[in-house]
Amino acid sequence: MGSVRIVTRHEFRTAVTRPSYLILTAAVPVLVALAVAGFAIFTLVTREDAEAETASSTESSAQAPRLGYVDLTDGPALFGAHQDQPGAVFVPVSDRDAGVAALMDEQIDALFVFPPDYAKTGRVVRVRIADDGGVFGPDGPSYSGTLRGFVLSNLFADDVPAGLAERLRIPYTLVTEEVRPDGAAEESAGFDIGRAAFFAVAGISLLFSVFFSSGYVLNALVEEKENRVMEVLLSSVKPDALLLGKFFGLGAAGLLQMAAWLGAVGAGVLVLGLIVDVPTDLLTMPGVGDIAIAAGYFLFGYALFASLMAAVGAVTTSLREANQISAIVIVPAFIPVWLNFILFTEPEGKVARVLTFIPVTAPVTGFIRLAIDAMGPLETVAALLVLGASASGALWLAMRLFRAYLLMYGKRPTLKEMARSVVSG
Amino acid sequence: MAAIASDGRPHGVPVRATGLWKRFGALDVVRDVSLEIAQGEVVGFVGPNGAGKSTTIRMMLDIFAPDQGTVEVFGAPIDDAARRRIGYLPEERGLYPGLRIPPILKYMAELKGVSTQEAPGLADAALERLGLTEHRAKKVGELSRGLRQLLQFAATIQHKPDFLVLDEPFSGLDPVNVRLMKNTVADLRNDGVAVLFSTHQMTDVEELCDRVVMINHGEIVLNGGVREIRRQHASDRLLVECASDLPYALSLPGVAKVESHGDGWRISLDDDGSADGVLRALLDAGVELERFEREAPTLEEIFLRIVRSAGGNASGNGTPDEGTRTDG
Numbered sequence: 001m002g003s004v005r006i007v008t009r010h011e012f013r014t015a016v017t018r019p020s021y022l023i024l025t026a027a028v029p030v031l032v033a034l035a036v037a038g039f040a041i042f043t044l045v046t047r048e049d050a051e052a053e054t055a056s057s058t059e060s061s062a063q064a065p066r067l068g069y070v071d072l073t074d075g076p077a078l079f080g081a082h083q084d085q086p087g088a089v090f091v092p093v094s095d096r097d098a099g100v101a102a103l104m105d106e107q108i109d110a111l112f113v114f115p116p117d118y119a120k121t122g123r124v125v126r127v128r129i130a131d132d133g134g135v136f137g138p139d140g141p142s143y144s145g146t147l148r149g150f151v152l153s154n155l156f157a158d159d160v161p162a163g164l165a166e167r168l169r170i171p172y173t174l175v176t177e178e179v180r181p182d183g184a185a186e187e188s189a190g191f192d193i194g195r196a197a198f199f200a201v202a203g204i205s206l207l208f209s210v211f212f213s214s215g216y217v218l219n220a221l222v223e224e225k226e227n228r229v230m231e232v233l234l235s236s237v238k239p240d241a242l243l244l245g246k247f248f249g250l251g252a253a254g255l256l257q258m259a260a261w262l263g264a265v266g267a268g269v270l271v272l273g274l275i276v277d278v279p280t281d282l283l284t285m286p287g288v289g290d291i292a293i294a295a296g297y298f299l300f301g302y303a304l305f306a307s308l309m310a311a312v313g314a315v316t317t318s319l320r321e322a323n324q325i326s327a328i329v330i331v332p333a334f335i336p337v338w339l340n341f342i343l344f345t346e347p348e349g350k351v352a353r354v355l356t357f358i359p360v361t362a363p364v365t366g367f368i369r370l371a372i373d374a375m376g377p378l379e380t381v382a383a384l385l386v387l388g389a390s391a392s393g394a395l396w397l398a399m400r401l402f403r404a405y406l407l408m409y410g411k412r413p414t415l416k417e418m419a420r421s422v423v424s425g
Numbered sequence: 426m427a428a429i430a431s432d433g434r435p436h437g438v439p440v441r442a443t444g445l446w447k448r449f450g451a452l453d454v455v456r457d458v459s460l461e462i463a464q465g466e467v468v469g470f471v472g473p474n475g476a477g478k479s480t481t482i483r484m485m486l487d488i489f490a491p492d493q494g495t496v497e498v499f500g501a502p503i504d505d506a507a508r509r510r511i512g513y514l515p516e517e518r519g520l521y522p523g524l525r526i527p528p529i530l531k532y533m534a535e536l537k538g539v540s541t542q543e544a545p546g547l548a549d550a551a552l553e554r555l556g557l558t559e560h561r562a563k564k565v566g567e568l569s570r571g572l573r574q575l576l577q578f579a580a581t582i583q584h585k586p587d588f589l590v591l592d593e594p595f596s597g598l599d600p601v602n603v604r605l606m607k608n609t610v611a612d613l614r615n616d617g618v619a620v621l622f623s624t625h626q627m628t629d630v631e632e633l634c635d636r637v638v639m640i641n642h643g644e645i646v647l648n649g650g651v652r653e654i655r656r657q658h659a660s661d662r663l664l665v666e667c668a669s670d671l672p673y674a675l676s677l678p679g680v681a682k683v684e685s686h687g688d689g690w691r692i693s694l695d696d697d698g699s700a701d702g703v704l705r706a707l708l709d710a711g712v713e714l715e716r717f718e719r720e721a722p723t724l725e726e727i728f729l730r731i732v733r734s735a736g737g738n739a740s741g742n743g744t745p746d747e748g749t750r751t752d753g
Contacts, residue, residue, distance in 0.1 A: 228519030
């Protein structure tokens with residue numbers, strides 16, 4: 001184990017002091033910092049404008065939008081008892097022309113006309129000032145929700161029992177209750193934005209790690225073959241120990257990079273939370289279980305792809321050739337991204353379940369499904385076990401190939417030769 | 426088996442390979458090779474390209490597992506402890522071009538069991554010994570090819586190995602650095618280090634080695650002391666230098682031919698002739714001899730003779746499978 005530790009330390013130190021690693025590691029925090037700073041500046045500027053506008057509005061005693069209405073309905077007036085609505089004040093206007101004049105004078109923000117046949121047809125006319133509208137159109141807010149509340153309140157509020165008037169405005173909030181086979185019921189927690197964000201970021205990080213961390217293993221192996229350092233090292237350390245040392249050292253460097261990126265993103269979200277009103281769900285720390293699942297996927301995913309990359313490095317003879325062949329390993333990792341429309345629309349369908357258990361597609365599929373809460377605990381554990389077993393098998397394969405072809409220069413073995421080497425050990 | 430002396434260094438035969446056999450595909454690259462190297466002995470390991478030298482070396486260092494045979498280093502099969510007492514400079518060699526010298530030497534030393542605290546001192550000593558101190562702060566990629574080779578040699582010996590394997594160590598070096606390296610190898614031998622020295626340069630073997638092992642087509646065809654082998658392959662010709670002419674030597678019994686050779690004469694003996702008889706006859710005739718010796722072939726001549734008699738080609742005899750490897 002001493003040799004593994006020494007190789008691990010060397011590989012880690014060498015990797016984390018490379019300029020390319022430092023630049024790449026710093027890139028995400030720098031981008032996050034720039035984005036947060038830019039957003040903060042934008043928010044502060046717009047807030048100042050909003051405050052100035054608010055101050056101006058306060059002076060004119062018109063904080064809430066003033067929505068004019070003309071009640072031309074037959075019979076007694078239907079509207080007028082409930083003019084104050086959440087977020088708006090309805091102002092009666094005597095007739096359409098007066099309303100238009102008030103609208104043009106900006107004394108009101110919108111004008112609604114209830115025609116005489118309203119009770120029969122339900123038709124309400126919104127009068128707008130003709131305008132070219134610019135890029136974003138002439139409409140402004142639709143006020144449809146506010147209008148609905150105004151109409152319902154005035155038509156029925158006095159007829160419903162006390163305590164139910166609010167239901168006229170918001171008739172219901174739908175929640176789902178799930179019943180288990182044993183008859184026990186539990187209310188669904190609903191969509192957890194924070195959890196979704198956590199697994200989304202973890203999945204993106206895993207994709208990056210496929211590119212970078214496991215790529216480090218490939219590059220380190222092929223470079224040592226190209227530089228002819230390999231044989232010198234092998235007189236001091238067994239091939240398995242050398243490979244494991246690289247595996248651990250470069251994996252640690254990759255994890256450190258991921259931690260820096262995730263930390264930067266997390267810090268960015270927290271800072272944003274201080275600047276603007278970020279939904280509290282997003283600021284919730286992920287649970288221990290979620291962290292454990294993500295760590296399992298990440299570690300097994302890294303182990304799988306790094307092992308496959310090491311196998312590619314073992315049987316290739318130059319960095320160029322290795323990078324070409326490594327596409328065979330990397331491309332399948334992106335299949336879940338290409339099929340994301342299926343995963344999102346049918347997260348518990350056959351395609352999603354199959355991709356969850358194919359080793360090279362499992363990590364990214366798992367993160368997507370976990371983000372939308374479409375994987376149960378049993379399926380998650382089973383998928384992790386399959387992925388872990390696959391990663392172990394890939395590492396075993398890489399070691400066999402590495403032992404067989406570690407000093408091979410100039411000629412790539414055929415598939416038949418590789419199969420023979422793996423079988424014979 | 427190697428015994429440990431009071432100074433902590435091994436005595437006896439620290440390296441013993443017995444009946445090594447290695448097959449790549451359908452080809453037996455090494456066949457029944459046995460080899461011993463004693464403490465303080467430099468053994469020249471020679472043979473044409475593709476003869477199986479590098480494969481044998483790799484089996485002796487446990488880089489390749491032999492199909493048959495055993496290797497004992499310091500009295501036991503190679504383990505991590507034994508590996509730390511070995512220094513190996515392979516023919517296909519290199520270092521990390523993007524790294525500076527100190528971390529590379531430290532890494533190599535630590536892999537040989539040297540402590541983190543001790544490594545810098547040993548590295549500095551090795552660099553100083555090979556005249557590389559002024560280059561200490563450089564990256565490997567900034568060094569010339571010769572300096573890189575010296576640096577690699579420094580990495581090989583810095584941990585004071587008891588068994589040193591050098592595969593074509595002088596290729597690409599200028600004469601000054603070749604001399605420096607030879608002197609260092611001689612010093613190490615005097616310190617009791619067992620050295621296996623693989624090369625194509627027979628003059629280097631004659632100069633440095635106590636014993637020579639020749640391998641051809643995967644088999645050992647010659648194994649013995651350098652002087653002993655030259656004596657065994659000595660010809661039936663005598664080299665004589667004297668003040669007077671020697672044509673009359675033809676009339677001496679046992680002499681088949683006399684010819685001019687350099688500043689003297691070359692006398693070829695017939696089947697009945699002997700050097701003793703010719704020497705006695707010349708002295709009896711009152712010839713004032715300045716030089717009288719049996720003409721011995723150089724190791725290179727012996728090497729070429731053996732390779733050619735085996736139907737090989739001394740300048741290239743690679744095997745198909747070894748073409749994908751770096752075997753010499």
